[in-house]
Amino acid sequence: MAIVSEILSTVITEHFYLASLSFGPRWAISFEQKQGIKFTTVTRGACWIKLAGHTTPIYLTAGDCFLMSSGRAFTVSSAEGLTAVNADRYRVQKSERSQFFTDQGTDTQLVGGRFFYAKAAVDTLSQLLPEFVCIKANDPRNPRLTEAISRFVEEARSTDETGSTFMIDLLAKMMMIELIRHSISQGLQLSANPLIGMKDERISRAMEAMHSKLSHAWNLTDLASLACMSRSNFSTKFRALVGSPPLDYLQKRRMLQAASLLSKSSLSITEIAHTIGYDTESGFSTTFRRVMGIAPQKYRSDFTKPK
Template identity: 30%
Template sequence: MDPLSEMLALLKPKSYITAGFDAGGSWALILDDLAGRIKCYAVVKGGCWLSMEESDGPVFLKAGDCFVLPTGRPALIASDLEAEPELASQTLHPDRSGEVVTFNGGGDVFLVGSRFEVNGRHAEVMLQALPPFIHVESTQDRTKLRLYIELMMDELRDARPGAFQVAQNLSHMMLAQALRLFLESSPGGVGWFTALADPRLAQSIKAMHSDPSHAWTLEELARKAGMSRTSFAQYFRRRVGETPISYLARWRMMSAGTKLIQGEETMAEISMSLGYSSEHAFSTAFKRIMGQSPRRYGRSQKQNVNSDQ
């Protein structure tokens, strides 16, 4: 499995709302309900602004553009940046999946997409590696993405039997394709996600993902990247934001977290499958990286999963 697929598998994004948004006139909304969620929408008609704190400024989204907000931070979306903003949590009905929501009369701007719930503590760790705002412009090669968007619009509009489930499945495909297109056009940045666009680092990251139990050394990973040991270590840290070995340890712990939640393996089996010689060594590393002991993590996350069902 490639790293992007593994990231989505670990996050287990569950489509919470799949809907259309039809807005008109002068309006502004603060998207204040994104904590623990990923928002992925496409502009089908018209255009609007999107702005986030600590960004380089507002970005204009035109018809055909897609955007992903993966970190849960609030964002402002508006037709008019001077308009008095309203809170989305107070303005839009929370149970609107499968519908087209009309706001301020509609008719000028139309968006379609989904909001995804993601897996608690896994999400906190994984989403830190993603940019707060991912913009996929219409000028890019986006034939598949356009197809998913058009099919989702058809399902929302026609409301045929099974439309809700089909639209949810399409939203997952739309999210994966948007992330893929962003990677293919990523100009740089810091974090393992954007580093996947770097041909040299992608090979070393894929190697760690494919065999996390292996006792990887800097020399081996540097060979995968076609670089010297020193150059690789410096370059990896500059592009990913941490050392290769600390990245490997973190990836092992996230993989372990999934196994703990599933509850199909013993602690000893999980430890061995990730290259640790003892449960104690594994438990110490897990608590250092994930903030709590493996057993406590497994219990708490199972409770979260059960409460969501």
């Protein structure tokens, strides 16, 4: 899990909001596709959730938690077979940090949040996290997740608590780590991802080298040599296990590290470029914009704006 800790340390929550639902005995609502990672716990009653493209709904009861990492559209209902209406019809509160949906009933209540990340971070997290996972109330990991979600709700509702944004980012990572651990312990099949690559003796050598020396001028020949493989075999196996070509993986790791430095440090963009192995600021800025979808200076200014 060391590599997961390292990856998550460079992933920064850029935006978040709290979402609460409270409904009576008979209801069904649909939510449109939306990017971000969603955490929710059922605090009262029970409901059915069904993801778009899936035929079988999942029954949730009080205490159950779930995560959705794909941004897929979904419906939530009090019973199977009900016709769902758009959730906006029942939205009675919307702000930058909070949304509340209700038909004025209190039979079933859910609370949670959605966290948003830069494009490169989303790509990485989607590899590490399952598309959907439910942690039942009697699961040993449930109390830690429930506590983290409850603390998130508390922090999200505060408006002037010192360090609340930092705390929410930390809580999001705590929840993701618990869910990655759950996926591993349950043997859930994920797509190719860094964890799978690290289980391979040869591929892991190259991955560890890249992570330990991001600024080094790695090339395919050097990395294949570390894995004791030919260039073609190494490249093919790396992509099959990790999910991307070796140098693309390295580039993404560098850009996530750069994003972390842009948000957390006072280093100049030129200094950050040198730190992750770029000779020029222009070369770094071009790559950052392509991978992250935003220029480095804009990323820094947007991130440091008052939330």
